[in-house]
Each structure stands twice: as C-alpha cells, then as structure tokens.
Amino acid sequence: AQSVTQPDIHITVSEGASLELRCNYSYGATPYLFWYVQSPGQGLQLLLKYFSGDTLVQGIKGFEAEFKRSQSSFNLRKPSVHWSDAAEYFCAVGAIDGGATNKLIFGTGTLLAVQP
Amino acid sequence: DTAVSQTPKYLVTQMGNDKSIKCEQNLGHDTMYWYKQDSKKFLKIMFSYNNKELIINETVPNRFSPKSPDKAHLNLHINSLELGDSAVYFCASSPPARGAEAFFGQGTRLTVV
Numbered sequence: 001a002q003s004v005t006q007p008d009i010h011i012t013v014s015e016g017a018s019l020e021l022r023c024n025y026s027y028g029a030t031p032y033l034f035w036y037v038q039s040p041g042q043g044l045q046l047l048l049k050y051f052s053g054d055t056l057v058q059g060i061k062g063f064e065a066e067f068k069r070s071q072s073s074f075n076l077r078k079p080s081v082h083w084s085d086a087a088e089y090f091c092a093v094g095a096i097d098g099g100a101t102n103k104l105i106f107g108t109g110t111l112l113a114v115q116p
Numbered sequence: 117d118t119a120v121s122q123t124p125k126y127l128v129t130q131m132g133n134d135k136s137i138k139c140e141q142n143l144g145h146d147t148m149y150w151y152k153q154d155s156k157k158f159l160k161i162m163f164s165y166n167n168k169e170l171i172i173n174e175t176v177p178n179r180f181s182p183k184s185p186d187k188a189h190l191n192l193h194i195n196s197l198e199l200g201d202s203a204v205y206f207c208a209s210s211p212p213a214r215g216a217e218a219f220f221g222q223g224t225r226l227t228v229v
Binding site: 049 | 120147149151156157158159160161164172174206210214215216217218219220221222223
C-alpha cells in the first residue's frame with residue numbers, strides 16, 4: 001500500500017542554520033512527490049514537486065528537495081533558515097490509479113520551529 | 117484573485133445540526149477534492165470529483181454528502197454533526213495529468229460542541 005513517512009515530528013533549528021526534513025515513501029511505480037507547507041491557520045502551499053527528470057528540484061522560498069529512488073526518499077532542504085519558515089511541512093505522494101482516480105497521500109507532517 | 121476559496125472559514129455548531137461548506141475554484145481544473153485534517157494535523161482525502169462526477173469516496177460516513185453543481189464548485193454537506201467531525205476541512209483542485217498536484221483552499225475549521 002502507498003504510504004509516506006516523516007520520521008521527525010518536531011524539529012528546532014536556529015535562524016541561519018541549514019535544514020533537512022526527511023521523507024520516505026512507499027509506492028509501486030514512479031512516484032509523483034510533493035512538499036507542502038502550512039503556516040498556522042492557513043491552507044497548504046506547494047513548495048516543490050517531482051514528476052520525472054532531474055532528481056534535484058528547486059522550489060519556492062529557497063527550498064530544494066532530492067529524489068533518491070534507491071532510498072525511497074524525498075528530503076527537503078534549505079541552506080539558511082529564516083524565522084518566517086516556522087510552519088508545518090508535509091510530504092505527499094500522488095497516488096495514481098489511472099483515469100481520474102488520483103489523490104494525495106500525506107505524511108504526518110514535521111513541525112519546524114526556528115530559534116532566533 | 118483567490119484560486120480556491122471556501123466558506124465559511126470558521127464554523128461552530130451543536131451536535132445534531134446540519135451544516136454546509138462551500139468551495140469554488142477559478143483555475144479551470146476538472147478535478148476537485150475534499151480533504152480532512154484531524155486534530156493531530158493528519159490529512160486524508162475524503163472525496164474527489166472529476167467534472168461533476170464522483171470518483172473517490174474514501175469510506176466516509178454517509179452523513180457527509182458532497183455535491184458538485186458544476187466543475188468549478190464542490191460543496192460539502194454534513195448531516196447530524198457529531199463531536200468527532202470537528203476538524204479542518206480543505207477543498208482543493210487539480211489540473212489534469214499532474215499526479216494529483218493539488219491547489220488548496222484556506223480551510224474551514226469546524227467545531228462541533
């Protein structure tokens with residue numbers, strides 16, 4: 001069955017430090033992978049996505065993620081965190097079942113806190 | 117212009133009541149969804165519609181009835197509300213052939229008291 005695991009429930013980093021959020025997936029075919037961010041009281045904003053091609057993808061707000069098929073991972077990185085990056089981050093896999101039976105399967109999220 | 121908008125943003129109601137949440141998207145997408153985020157922030161799909169046709173019903177109680185009057189609108193009606201229905205409900209839409217990439221609304225926080 002398709003699933004997404006985010007091993008870290010809560011991460012705290014200092015402002016200006018680098019960040020890596022982990023994501024592992026289980027999916028039988030080539031996955032469509034996404035990272036979303038949710039600020040308090042807000043909806044989900046797409047940070048970046050991987051469909052095919054270059055395994056290092058760039059997103060908004062200075063984020064990037066690397067798809068590693070051998071490790072079934074799609075970790076999110078940022079070289080220097082800003083206080084405004086404090087939010088909940090969700091990794092998701094697009095479960096495609098042909099036709100229009102598409103849906104996102106989400107991980108449990110990682111809450112990022114940023115220390116001044 | 118807001119791409120996916122849902123109303124209301126907050127909804128507080130008593131057990132047993134019936135309530136509706138409305139969603140509209142102006143992105144021209146054929147596929148729309150309802151996702152539920154529980155108190156632990158876990159997100160799970162409830163329904164998907166493609167061009168007004170129900171595609172996914174993810175074992176949601178039949179007290180929940182989605183309705184899509186046209187492909188730009190997907191409403192969610194909930195009958196006989198229960199305490200356990202308290203959650204944030206997100207509407208979303210997807211363009212075709214994009215791996216379920218979803219554009220989300222701001223969410224409706226439903227509190228049942």
